[in-house]
Amino acid sequence: xxxxxxxxxxxxxxxxxxxxxxxxxxxxxxxxxxxxxxxxxxxxxxxxxxxxxxxxxxxxxxxxxxxxxxxxxxxxxxxxxxxxxxxxxxxxxxxxxxxxxxxxxxxxxxxxxxxxxxxxxxxxxxxxxxxxxxxxxxxxxxxxxxxxxxxxxxxxxxxxxxxxxxxxxxxxxxxxxxxxxxxxxxxxxxxxxxxxxxxxxxxxxxxxxxxxxxxxxxxxxxxxxxxxxxxxxxxxxxxxxxxxxxxxxxxxxxxxxxxxxxxxxxxxxxxxxxxxxxxxxxxxxxxxxxxxxxxxxxxxxxxxxxxxxxxxxxxxxxxxxxxxxxxxxxxxxxxxxxxxxxxxxxxxxxxxxxxxxxxxxxxxxxxxxxxxxxxxxxxxxxxxxxxxxxxxxxxxxxxxxxxxxxxxxxxxxxxxxxxxxxxxxxxxxxxxxxxxxxxxxxxxxxxxxxxxxxxxxxxxxxxxxxxxxxxxxx
Ligand code: GLU
Numbered sequence: 001x002x003x004x005x006x007x008x009x010x011x012x013x014x015x016x017x018x019x020x021x022x023x024x025x026x027x028x029x030x031x032x033x034x035x036x037x038x039x040x041x042x043x044x045x046x047x048x049x050x051x052x053x054x055x056x057x058x059x060x061x062x063x064x065x066x067x068x069x070x071x072x073x074x075x076x077x078x079x080x081x082x083x084x085x086x087x088x089x090x091x092x093x094x095x096x097x098x099x100x101x102x103x104x105x106x107x108x109x110x111x112x113x114x115x116x117x118x119x120x121x122x123x124x125x126x127x128x129x130x131x132x133x134x135x136x137x138x139x140x141x142x143x144x145x146x147x148x149x150x151x152x153x154x155x156x157x158x159x160x161x162x163x164x165x166x167x168x169x170x171x172x173x174x175x176x177x178x179x180x181x182x183x184x185x186x187x188x189x190x191x192x193x194x195x196x197x198x199x200x201x202x203x204x205x206x207x208x209x210x211x212x213x214x215x216x217x218x219x220x221x222x223x224x225x226x227x228x229x230x231x232x233x234x235x236x237x238x239x240x241x242x243x244x245x246x247x248x249x250x251x252x253x254x255x256x257x258x259x260x261x262x263x264x265x266x267x268x269x270x271x272x273x274x275x276x277x278x279x280x281x282x283x284x285x286x287x288x289x290x291x292x293x294x295x296x297x298x299x300x301x302x303x304x305x306x307x308x309x310x311x312x313x314x315x316x317x318x319x320x321x322x323x324x325x326x327x328x329x330x331x332x333x334x335x336x337x338x339x340x341x342x343x344x345x346x347x348x349x350x351x352x353x354x355x356x357x358x359x360x361x362x363x364x365x366x367x368x369x370x371x372x373x374x375x376x377x378x379x380x381x382x383x384x385x386x387x388x389x390x391x392x393x394x395x396x397x398x399x400x401x402x403x404x405x406x407x408x409x410x411x412x413x414x415x416x417x418x419x420x421x422x423x424x425x426x427x428x429x430x431x432x433x434x435x436x437x438x439x440x441x442x443x444x445x446x447x448x449x450x451x452x453x454x455x456x457x458x459x460x461x462x463x464x465x466x467x468x469x470x471x472x473x474x
Pocket of ligand 1: 151364
């Protein structure tokens with residue numbers, strides 16, 4: 001993948017510049033704007049862990065961007081290239097994302113400078129538990145104040161270790177497991193969290209395609225079916241997005257870009273088989289029935305309908321933006337397009353659906369998980385059977401009134417009482433649709449002079465500013 005840190009503008013400067021465009025529209029008090037943009041607090045920790053007789057020293061961060069709502073929310077990433085600027089930028093994106101999606105959280109983000117692939121499971125567990133203690137003892141991880149989640153290089157396993165470490169340090173906190181989301185379901189996670197970011201992207205694109213005028217502005221027309229998609233990164237987000245879009249919406253995944261190169265097949269790649277191959281061999285090379293290209297990043301420039309960068313930040317920058325040939329860039333990763341590239345794409349009339357909306361499915365379902373943890377009950381537990389019985393009564397009433405039997409399939413739909421996964425998906429779908437409608441409305445209010453991104457930031461800044469002012473600044 002594109003080497004990082006090779007572009008002049010820092011990640012947080014890039015995010016700030018994008019936010020500035022919204023601030024210019026809102027004409028906010030410069031002091032308030034400054035308060036909103038900067039990180040409230042940043043913790044840097046350095047700690048040793050002895051691994052196989054050798055002392056390794058690790059550096060990690062947790063940036064607290066905004067506390068206009070609490071807890072502050074955001075994942076923890078494990079990556080060798082992570083630095084404080086990245087974490088601050090990612091924390092800011094969390095604040096804006098939550099505000100846009102109507103998730104009542106502030107923004108935060110954490111990172112540990114580590115290549116997780118270089119450590120064995122047990123060592124990673126000790127490193128994670130040690131890092132968690134650093135965060136908890138300094139007040140940067142708790143159910144009420146700062147709630148973590150998976151990000152690049154972390155997943156359910158790390159969340160389980162973090163929750164367990166917090167619980168040991170706070171045995172009397174009845175809400176202990178709510179200190180992280182994205183946990184395994186049997187340890188307090190919520191159904192549908194693993195697929196949530198990819199699922200949210202699918203719901204967002206479905207909503208986008210319900211508006212022919214928005215679709216036409218990209219140069220596309222018609223439904224999602226048959227649209228040609230290039231996707232970068234087949235991690236948790238990219239895999240689920242590619243799987244759902246191809247298997248459920250009939251889109252064609254014509255190229256997949258991964259660490260060791262890219263695969264192209266104009267007829268569409270079989271996502272599930274490719275994902276298995278990737279997990280078994282560690283790369284995409286040698287996958288049958290596809291053309292392999294060693295220079296992965298060059299495949300970002302393939303002509304396609306939708307380009308989905310679902311890996312790292314800043315992969316579309318000023319040098320390759322002039323050569324991007326997608327009609328729509330759908331930001332599944334956080335910050336995949338730099339500020340400069342964003343301007344180039346805008347000039348070239350390439351539409352971008354921004355990260356703060358498009359990849360927000362993860363944090364939306366994290367919110368559901370947090371609420372589930374605080375209520376100590378699975379969604380749907382009280383209602384499911386009741387709904388089923390009512391469904392049976394409705395069928396009986398219709399059949400008696402009409403003296404006709406309803407088709408079996410319809411009966412099944414009517415008597416289906418919503419379980420947790422149904423409710424989570426429905427809540428996510430609704431949240432993605434509402435957010436898009438709001439963004440579209442704000443974009444149109446400014447006579448389409450602005451992008452979906454600026455419209456999103458306008459929504460976020462307005463909300464955060466209101467929260468600051470109403471709570472009072474003293
Ligand atoms: N790491 C994910 C993100 O960047 C999820 C955050 C969360 O669920 O708190 O949106």
